[in-house]
Amino acid sequence: MxxxxxxxxxxxxxxxxxxxxxxxxxxxxxxxxxxxxxxxxxxxxxxxxxxxxxxxxxxxxxxxxxxxxxxxxxxxxxxxxxxxxxxxxxxxxxxxxxxxxxxxxxxxxxxxxxxxxIPQKEIEFDIESLSSEQVEKVKEIYPEASPFKQFKQLNTMGLEEIIVNFIATFKQGVNILRLISPMRSSSEYIYTHATNVAALSIFQAGSLGVRDDLLHDIGIAALLHDVGKLFISKEVLLRSDTIGEKEREELERHTIYGARYLAKIDALTHLAPIVALEHHLGYDCQGYPKLTMDGEKQHICSQIVAISDFFDIFRNRRPYKREWEIKEILSLMKSKAGSAFNPFYVDNFSRILLTALSDSGTS
Ligand SMILES: [Fe+2]
Ligand SMILES: [Fe+2]
Known part of the structure; x- marks a missing residue:
């Protein structure tokens, strides 16, 4: 060893x-x-x-x-x-x-x-069922969290397996839109969202030329970006009406809870707590949590995951969000390029999605 x-x-x-x-x-x-x-x-x-x-x-x-x-x-x-x-x-x-x-x-x-x-180039996936299989795996692996209970040990090897499969689909040129799961129920949102954000982040990073260990690590970090939500009460998470100031603050704390939890797991990439902490920070650092040190910047991996996160949130039918057309989401994202998002990554993401749309004949 x-x-x-x-x-x-x-x-x-x-x-x-x-x-x-x-x-x-x-x-x-x-x-x-x-x-x-x-x-x-x-x-x-x-x-x-x-x-x-x-x-x-x-x-x-x-x-x-x-x-x-x-x-x-x-x-x-x-x-x-x-x-x-x-x-x-x-x-x-x-x-x-x-x-x-x-x-x-x-x-x-x-x-x-x-x-x-099977060597990766020879893997034949049943693409239709792949994403839902991965969601099931995430559901099994995700810790059952409660602020009062000890977390069960996170099965990091199970996470690796999910990421290996998504990287293989990326290498095979599978259409990303076929890998994104629709939300099944609000109680399962956290798992489908984690899986989708992981797939989207791997495709983004992969298309930017990221390979090998870093690509795996970004995938793992993306899969766990919202793990801190498991510490937030269901009432706050599933509120369908406008939430109050106090609840919003509590919700925003999922970044800190997640980072704190992930930082304690030795077997995990150091990117996981960073991305959990920073995925709502914004490219201009005007998001949350508020930075305490001058000159800090959002990590590029957090910038990538933030874009996947935004896209999946809008694409899913959340209790308080209507379903957005892909192009609409992309133009909304573009309007935030340079402020919330890294403009270069927004362009890259749009290119991936628009190509995927035209390939699938739905544009
Ligand atoms: Fe989040
Ligand atoms: Fe998220």
Whole structure:
């Protein structure tokens, strides 16, 4: 795990990678002298090594799980007879976002979920059901929050899976409009909204040339941008009439609640609390929460998510919003370019949506 982390951080030639690989090789050889294989599996959010959950695998354990998920594998078996060069190759391949996992004579990488195991370019999605499947997954994973209760541990690996699927659809050139879920009921709004904002943000960032880890991290941050709403009472969240000053303040606090919660989860990208805090801040920083330091700026990832957020809010039939036509939303967004939104990202977003509209023949 340490070799892998160092390999991703520095380069495969770095001395620490060699050292840790050598250590791992010695350990594996010792272990395999008494046993035929050693297997590592991901089950939910845990690493299972030879049927034993590895509790507190630490940051390197999390990193290993993340790399495995992003390669679409959830199980690795190390077999008797393994060589140092095989192990080196495996570590290099798994830490390189561009490389596919190959077959090695004594290392077998496999999957639990069939879809996750197929190389990304070959994945065939049932696009019609993909977005609703993802919404269901988000619903399962999202913590059941209450200010008085402890959060259950967030299944960050489950989130990775959702993002891997959306990135694959982006790479395949799927029409973004087919990935956006309509709202099913107001109680499920939070999950459909999270899923839609994640898909929209991946398509935005992807079209701006963002790749690999950063693209994944933006997706994860987008998926969790409103997680702080789980701390807000249902009465305030679902008010259909105009809300009062006090309730508005409470609602706005979802940014702070979310950031505070996400900052405590080690396994998560540091972008998640930033985006949760800043997605209503505005490009001109005139939104909320109010900044306390001069010269602070909205993070570019928050700027991207803010645009997806705005679009999905207006597109969904909220209790207090009528359904807006896509072009209407885009022109409203344009009127806020330079103030609430980064003008360059607004242009890019409009281009994506207008292309998607004309491709789907609904323009
Ligand atoms: Fe929000
Ligand atoms: Fe939102």
């Amino acid at each position: 340490s070799a892998l982390s160092n390999c991703a951080l520095y380069s495969k030639e770095h001395i620490s990678v060699d050292e840790f690989t050598q250590k791992a090789f010695t350990f594996l050889n010792e272990f395999l002298s008494a046993s035929d294989s050693l297997d590592i599996m991901i089950v939910e959010n845990d690493l299972i090594v030879n049927k034993t959950p590895l509790r507190d695998a630490g940051i390197h354990g999390v990193n290993l799980m993340k790399r495995m998920k992003r390669k679409g594998i959830s199980r690795v078996d190390f077999l008797k007879g393994i060589t140092l060069s095989e192990l080196k190759q495996f570590i290099t391949d798994i830490s390189d976002p561009e490389k596919q996992i190959m077959t090695y004579p004594h290392i077998k990488a496999g999957v639990v979920d069939v879809r996750m195991g």
